[in-house]
Amino acid sequence: MSDPFVVVGGDAAGLSAASKCKREDPDREVIVFERGRWVSYAHCGEPYFVKGEVERLEDLLSLSPAEIDERGIDLRREHEVTAVDTDAETVTVDGPEGTHDQAYGDLLIATGGRAVTDPIEGADLDAALPMHGLDDAAAVRAMLADPSSFDVADLGGDPYVDAERARRYGAMAPPETVAIVGGGYVGVEMAEAFVAHDVEVHLFQRGDQLVPPFGEAVADAAAETLRGHDVELHLGTEVERLEGEDGRVAGLTCTDGTTLGVEAALVGIGIRPNTDLLADTAVRLGNAGAVAVDDYGQTSVDGVYAAGDCAEMRHVVTGDTAWVPLGLTANRAGRAIGASVAGDLTPVGGIAGTAMLKAFELECGRTGIVDHEEAREAGFDPVSRTITASSRSGYYPGAAETIVSLTADRETGRLLGGTIAGEDRAAVRIDTIATALEGGLTVDELERTDLGYAPPFSPVWDPVLVAAKVLGGEI
């Protein structure tokens, strides 16, 4: 009998691996150590919980405790793995019952990422929060509630929620004005959530563009949409510090000296992979600073795997490794590793950095390499074109302008990436481009792809085809 499959981290990658391994090899012992209390939750659903469209914290759990039990996974919450010894093939675990060493046969590092807040002074004040985990979401929604009627039980999440923190935020006066520091996914989605609660929102972005991975055309469209919902955008403005009063956020100061009074601040300026645990091990990190893995998710050490927000993956366009922490990647890589550990060697697949974003009524998507500098670094000669086309036949009610930007390599015509934005079924159309990347299509091949046409859903030439046609004309 081999030593157990030990998983460090009980979120998407970790529990996907644990589940798949148990399903394929029910006799194998699988232990998941999670240092917190939440496991297997939908990080991307947090803004919608704050907004109120998702009612209870437990709605965001992908697997219920009962389901985890049924699968025969030995899940240990509040157990932190503090050291890894790849020679002895053990991990050191700190838990409520003390510290012990656990031997492993296979090991998966699925420690995820953590929100970065330290460049901002005062991020430890009350009413200053990152948005990284269900307890942050619980605190923000508690803060937005009327203190006189707030009941922590309304949030759900019992017994895992940090009730003490939620109660503390529930007792605060709701902010009339909030600063969102960082204009990435979280910032944009949280702007929608705050506006739904009638809070005045100021969104600060150090660079000149929101959601940089989505490129300029989508960023401009998103900015216009946010402004249309009275979100005050402060682009090219870097927040230096949050100012406190009685321990709670009361304002902020930017590097250009401007100040603003706010009663709360959400700091979403980025995440970093959690790799400290591996600092003194033989497990190598990759160029992007996360754990380097091969096509099967195995690290530089035999029998030690990594997946999810702490790991790098092979990019389908560049062929190099890249660090793009996203939900599907974590789930898929975890599942593949679970299968491999159970004896069915399964590649984890590549990533294209495909992502979707909702900015109020605007649906956005991006995939592949769209930044020209990034493309040139990968050895391409990038050329891009941006078009606007109708989402449906122009005569059919509900047709909406859809922006598509495509980037290709001038020499080979190979498609490198694309972005999209529009109000009518725009986001799911990014999957067409993502699939073209997986297939290694050229722009000409994409232009000739037989996509669907029906007046209510797509014009004869789908916006993606229009973009391919225009870009193809330039190559």
Add this chain to the structure above:
Amino acid sequence: MSDPFVVVGGDAAGLSAASKCKREDPDREVIVFERGRWVSYAHCGEPYFVKGEVERLEDLLSLSPAEIDERGIDLRREHEVTAVDTDAETVTVDGPEGTHDQAYGDLLIATGGRAVTDPIEGADLDAALPMHGLDDAAAVRAMLADPSSFDVADLGGDPYVDAERARRYGAMAPPETVAIVGGGYVGVEMAEAFVAHDVEVHLFQRGDQLVPPFGEAVADAAAETLRGHDVELHLGTEVERLEGEDGRVAGLTCTDGTTLGVEAALVGIGIRPNTDLLADTAVRLGNAGAVAVDDYGQTSVDGVYAAGDCAEMRHVVTGDTAWVPLGLTANRAGRAIGASVAGDLTPVGGIAGTAMLKAFELECGRTGIVDHEEAREAGFDPVSRTITASSRSGYYPGAAETIVSLTADRETGRLLGGTIAGEDRAAVRIDTIATALEGGLTVDELERTDLGYAPPFSPVWDPVLVAAKVLGGEI
């Protein structure tokens, strides 16, 4: 100066070719002969004109007369090409001014298809119509109008509409009950249009399944949706003849002897390619009975091209020619031929038979080879799986069950085709599968494709990925 580029047929393929040729080579003379009065109209929009969502006939024109003029195209309406002499390189043209021969340098046959009604006796009665062209659409909508207030001008389309026919139908008492003979695209879409006018609809389908190209799972979902809107389905029931009274449809008789009283009948049992013109020429037809063409749309005769509903195309999955008359195919092939004729040799691309269909609130899609018999004839060993998955994260409002069926070759794992149905952004998801077919992906590769995820638009595992996962598990 070479002889003109002559185009026979002024619809999607013909005018796309004419436009592209003039744009690339403005000095080339381009003549389009159209035997009717309508050119360049959106056939697929007709049901929505009847329904009333599209207001006027001219809304369905892809190119206005002014645009055609601006492009410098010599368009001759009501000119029928009655003979082609590929040795002399001339066509014989019958027009208002008489008959003449026209020399051509290049020739495009874009004669389209025609509705088949002849298996049904009585299809020439009043209030019995096919749905093939704007004059049919005009007649149906006229018939549905209140005769006391009907004005032919309300339909639009002046001066091209057959006003006499429209007036005749406008004077008829609107039907309370209509029979739709044929459960293909047109039948299903017209059911929605009639229901919107509070007409009782009986839909007859000879086979046991609606919209056969969409496969059983989608057909069942569509049937359920139609029944939910009080459309009476008569599956496995063949209409033998329409019965008349005073020259107008008054009922029908099926081959099983059952009868039904109806006041109108829409006959949509199929179309055939218009190839009679080529009967005595050297231009060869293909296996599917339409004009055979090469990868550039050229027929067996040099300088003679064919495109649109009268032509076959190469199927991207089988590599064989197939006849799948659809709008994008016609537009794209026409455009490519126009470029080639202008000197920029351009492949017409393959077809996958990708199609979308709206059945009330149900969005349907299909692409590739989904019929097992068809797959086996093409040399594959087909295996299919059908799944139902959520269109969004389950906790996000608006998530809808989405049915996806994928078919692959058991030996190679290559994806052969797929179908989809659901009420939330299902139709455009067929493009993901269509693009996978263009890229020649295996089911495993599709499963590993990095599609987008965001709670409002797609769950972590998009329904297409779920289907790939399940089918991949069977191979």
